[in-house]
Structure formats: C-alpha cells, structure tokens
Amino acid sequence: MSHILVLNGSARPNAFTAAMIRSFCKGAGSVGHSVTVIDLCKLNIHSCIGCLNGGKDKEHPCVQRDDMDAVYAEFRRADVTVFATPLFFWSYSGLLKNAIDRLWALAEFERSELIGRGRGGALLVAAGGSHPEPLYEHFDYMMKRLAWKNLGKAALLHTDDMQAIPECEDAYMLGASIGKREEP
Ligand SMILES: Cc1cc2nc3c(=O)[nH]c(=O)nc-3n(C[C@H](O)[C@H](O)[C@H](O)COP(=O)(O)O)c2cc1C
Known part of the structure; x- marks a missing residue:
C-alpha cells in the first residue's frame, strides 16, 4: 500500500x-x-527566491525557513504526490505553484530526493470553465521531466454553483486506481 500526499x-x-x-x-x-x-x-x-543555493542542510533543504519544512517532511514520506488545484488562468493556483517551486531545494540536496526514485504523481483540478488542457499538458510534461509515474488526472468542470457541490466520481476512481495502473 502506498502513502499519498495531497497538496x-x-x-x-x-x-x-x-x-x-x-x-x-x-x-x-x-x-x-x-x-x-x-x-x-x-x-x-x-x-522561491531563485537563489539556487539550497541543499546544504537535510533538515532545511531551502535557505528560507518557513512552513515548507513540514511539506518537505511529508513529501519525503510519500510514494505518491497529488497536486490538487483550482484552475487559475489555465494553470495551478499560486498557492500550489509556490510549493512546487520550493520542492526544487530537495533536488539541490540530492537529485533523487525529487527526481525519479519510483515516485508517482496525480492531478486534481476544479475549474469554473471547461478547459483544463493547458494544465494537463504542463502536468504531463512535469511528470516526464521529474521521471515520476504519471498516475492520472481528474477534473471537476463548470464549478459555478456553490450550493451544489457534487461528489467527484472521477476523483474517487483515480484514488482507487493508485497502484493498479500506470499511464505511459
Ligand atoms: C483568479 C482566478 C482565476 C481563475 N481562472 C480560471 C481559468 O483560467 N479557467 C477556469 O475555467 N476557471 C477559472 N477560475 C474559476 C475557478 O477555477 C473555480 O472557481 C474553481 O472552482 C476554484 O476552485 P475552488 O472551488 O476549490 O475554490 C478562476 C478563478 C479565480 C479566482
């Protein structure tokens, strides 16, 4: 069984x-x-301040000291990381992109802390409209470059009615499929 981190x-x-x-x-x-x-x-x-000067300290891979240290700890424990985001300007929310950028410090400490090592990734996206494709494209490319298993994506589209928030069958199925299938 896997341990899954959802950001x-x-x-x-x-x-x-x-x-x-x-x-x-x-x-x-x-x-x-x-x-x-x-x-x-x-x-x-x-x-991220873009210093490219992290990776000196295992406990604090980034030069900045903030709550990202808690994310590093959970990320290190996880076999699978799920990126869950509202679609903002056809991309990740700033909250999520910030955290993704800060993950780079792990690779500065040791490449395999971020790249490869049998990790898997999945994407959940909620969108007011109906075009998550630009984000899908980015996610697929990111999985490829990070050498993670691309475990798939689920979207909830046309999220305009806050009074009628549905269950998301695709997200359920994605969760239930982890470990059962791998996308190329
Ligand atoms: C700043 C901002 C940018 C957005 N950009 C998009 C967009 O590019 N495409 C889209 O379909 N919806 C867009 N939306 C709508 C959100 O994707 C939608 O409200 C979504 O449900 C938000 O996620 P949440 O319900 O978890 O807050 C945007 C909303 C905001 C606030």
Missing part, C-alpha cells in the same frame, strides 16, 4: 477542490492507501 492549492475549505480531495481520499482509502492532505493556505510558505 491542496485551494484557499476555499468548502468548495470544489476540497470536494474532489474528499472523493479522492475515499477512493484511495477503499484500497488501503494512507493519505495526508496539506492545506497550503494554512501554511506560511514564501515564494
């Missing part, structure tokens, strides 16, 4: 990304995986 890039606790994460967790739990969800909006995570 939640939504700032709305009762909206669509959160609903997708709940469905995903149910699916993953149904086949015995353990899941940790990190709500990035509750953490103090600064933007």
Whole structure:
C-alpha cells in the first residue's frame, strides 16, 4: 500500500477542490492507501527566491525557513504526490505553484530526493470553465521531466454553483486506481 500526499492549492475549505480531495481520499482509502492532505493556505510558505543555493542542510533543504519544512517532511514520506488545484488562468493556483517551486531545494540536496526514485504523481483540478488542457499538458510534461509515474488526472468542470457541490466520481476512481495502473 502506498502513502499519498495531497497538496491542496485551494484557499476555499468548502468548495470544489476540497470536494474532489474528499472523493479522492475515499477512493484511495477503499484500497488501503494512507493519505495526508496539506492545506497550503494554512501554511506560511514564501515564494522561491531563485537563489539556487539550497541543499546544504537535510533538515532545511531551502535557505528560507518557513512552513515548507513540514511539506518537505511529508513529501519525503510519500510514494505518491497529488497536486490538487483550482484552475487559475489555465494553470495551478499560486498557492500550489509556490510549493512546487520550493520542492526544487530537495533536488539541490540530492537529485533523487525529487527526481525519479519510483515516485508517482496525480492531478486534481476544479475549474469554473471547461478547459483544463493547458494544465494537463504542463502536468504531463512535469511528470516526464521529474521521471515520476504519471498516475492520472481528474477534473471537476463548470464549478459555478456553490450550493451544489457534487461528489467527484472521477476523483474517487483515480484514488482507487493508485497502484493498479500506470499511464505511459
Ligand atoms: C483568479 C482566478 C482565476 C481563475 N481562472 C480560471 C481559468 O483560467 N479557467 C477556469 O475555467 N476557471 C477559472 N477560475 C474559476 C475557478 O477555477 C473555480 O472557481 C474553481 O472552482 C476554484 O476552485 P475552488 O472551488 O476549490 O475554490 C478562476 C478563478 C479565480 C479566482
């Protein structure tokens, strides 16, 4: 069984990304995986300053000292990382992109802390409209360059009615499929 880390890039606790994460967790739990969800909006995570000078200290891979250290600890424990995000400008939310950028410090410490090593990744996206494709393209490329298994994606589209937040069957199925199939 895998340990799964979900990085939640939504700032709305009762909206669509959160609903997708709940469905995903149910699916993953149904086949015995353990899941940790990190709500990035509750953490103090600064933007990457681009110094390319991290990796000197295993406990604090980044030169900045903030709540990213908690994310590094969970990331190191995880076999699979799920990027869960609202679609903002056809891309990740700033909250999530910030955390992704800061993961680079792990590779500065040791390349295999970020790249390869049998890791898997998946994407959950909630979108007001119907075009998550640019984000899909980025995610697929990121999986390729990080040499992670691309475990798939789920989307909830047309998220305009906050009074009618649905269960997300695709997210459930994605959670339940972890460990069962691998996309090329
Ligand atoms: C700053 C901002 C940018 C957005 N950009 C897009 C977009 O490019 N495409 C789209 O379909 N929806 C866009 N939306 C709508 C969100 O994707 C939608 O409200 C989504 O449900 C938010 O996730 P949440 O329900 O977890 O908060 C945007 C919303 C905001 C606030």
